[in-house]
Amino acid sequence: MINTHLPKVTFKTRVRDESLGGDNPFRWQDMTTDDYFAGKRVVLFSLPGAFTPTCSTFQLPDFEKLFPDFQAAGVDAIYCISVNDAFVMNAWGKAQGIDNIGLIPDGSGTFTRQMGMLVDKDNLGFGMRSWRYAAVVNDGKIESWHQEPGFEDNCESDPYGESAPQNILKAIA
Numbered sequence: 001m002i003n004t005h006l007p008k009v010t011f012k013t014r015v016r017d018e019s020l021g022g023d024n025p026f027r028w029q030d031m032t033t034d035d036y037f038a039g040k041r042v043v044l045f046s047l048p049g050a051f052t053p054t055c056s057t058f059q060l061p062d063f064e065k066l067f068p069d070f071q072a073a074g075v076d077a078i079y080c081i082s083v084n085d086a087f088v089m090n091a092w093g094k095a096q097g098i099d100n101i102g103l104i105p106d107g108s109g110t111f112t113r114q115m116g117m118l119v120d121k122d123n124l125g126f127g128m129r130s131w132r133y134a135a136v137v138n139d140g141k142i143e144s145w146h147q148e149p150g151f152e153d154n155c156e157s158d159p160y161g162e163s164a165p166q167n168i169l170k171a172i173a
Contacts, residue, residue: 001145006044006137007114008033011104014086026090033111036104037140040076045134045163046117049126050084050092054160059132060096063165067100070165073172075136077102083109083118083129106130120153134163136172144171 014026036042045063047055063070063078070078078101082089085107093103104111112118112130121129133147146168148159161167 001135001142001147004142006033006037006140006142007111009106009111009114011036011111012086012107013105014090028086031104033140036077036079036102037137039139041074041139041143042137043070043075043078043134043165043168044081044137045078045132045165045168046081046112046115046130047132047163048082048121048129048158050082050088051095054158055082056092056096059160059164060092060098060101063101064096064098066165066169069169070172073169075172079104081106081111081130083107083112117147117151119151119155121155123154123156132158132160132163134165134168136168144168146171 011031013029013031015029017027018025047059080101081104083106086105089103089105106112109118109128117131118128119131131151135145136143146162148162150159
């Protein structure tokens, strides 16, 4: 994966637009891989799903807490991607109080599939989801790769450690 370019994908996002008024001032906005990654050094991490235990208790909150440390190490942005739709990702970010991490909805799993990280989690009733990984991406090109061990469909465990923010910081510091 190192030195390869991220796949070119268009993501269907929902963004707040106060000019719409009302109780739900959000509109659809297409965002591309280039919109997120071109010209920036970014940490991208992927996880099986919003609102799931490890993702909500450790991974997302720890990236949020360590955001200033990542900035000090030369990272411009941190993005979390999951095979969830924009509504779920926005609700999760709000529920978690996330201010510094961008949440990318990969609702149909297109990006995740092209990354080779799409796995079947039907044993948990999830369907197709992402394997847990993280990458440092420089101008759309993978600089370092941190994948959890045991990649397989219907894995009985949910390994977490390689893609933890503390490990990514060690790798880039």
